[in-house]
Amino acid sequence: MSDKTLDSAYSIAGPEDCLRIYGEWAHTYDDDFAAGMDYRLPALVGAAFLAAGGEGPVLDVGAGTGLLAVALTSMGFRDEIDGLDLSPAMLARAGEKGLYRSLLQADITRPLPRNGAYQGVVSSGTFTHGHVGPEALPHLFATALPEAVFALSVNAAVWVSLGFDRAMKGLPGLTLSEVPVYGEAAARQGAAHAGDRAVIAVFRRP
Structure with missing residues (x-):
């Protein structure tokens, strides 16, 4: 896993930059990043969603290569x-x-398709350095049915600085829990971001 690659992702400057970086990274993401860094966040978000009684259909926001869907199905989740x-x-x-019923290409800082379609909304790794701030939350709320369960991770380093603490208050x-983003493999290789932590926010649709 290259720290330079992750640093590039953390310094994204707009949608075009995001498309370029992840377009280049997609073919090595699972092996180079997820396995190489022991990326635990998707499984932790999935577990938090299920513990809160989450049901489908579910929208996986910032799905990437599908690691959160892998985690959910490995835990026995069988809904769409x-x-x-x-x-x-x-x-x-x-x-x-x-593992997905359908795949949607969209910018979550803009209105999204399929409003009122989901009983659950999950996200791992999308709300972080250089990516998306709390301005996306109203668009995610609009996709969900009343009382839908949300489980969203936010990198702990941007929780306050980007205003997630204020946006999610009330x-x-x-419920909030702080968790490690990576496992021991990241520390063994001396990765600069090995100690990164995330806040997992679980709540019901407002």
Whole structure:
């Protein structure tokens, strides 16, 4: 895993930059990044969603190559999952796993398709350095049915600086847990981001 690659992702400057970086990264993402860094966040988000009684159909926001869908299905989840991402290249890799009902290419800072369609909304790794701030939340809320369960990760380093603490304050049933993003493999290789942590926010649709 190259720290330079992750640093590039953390310094994305707009949608075109995002499309370029993830387009280049898509074919090595699972082996180079997820396995190489022992990327635990998708499984932790999936577990938090299921612990909160999450049901489908589910929208996986920032689905990437489908790691959160892999985690959910490995935990016995059998309801329908749709994957949404800005990067067509990442979605193509996600589609190869055969776990999604459908794949949607969209920018979550803009109004999204299929409003009022989901009983659950999950996201791992999308709300982080250089990516998306809380301005996307109203668009995600609009996709969900009343009382839908949300489980969203936010990189702990941007939780306050980007205003997620304020944006999520008072959401119905809100619980917050701080978790490690990576496992021991990242530390063994001396990765600069090995100690990164994330906040997993679980709540009901407001």
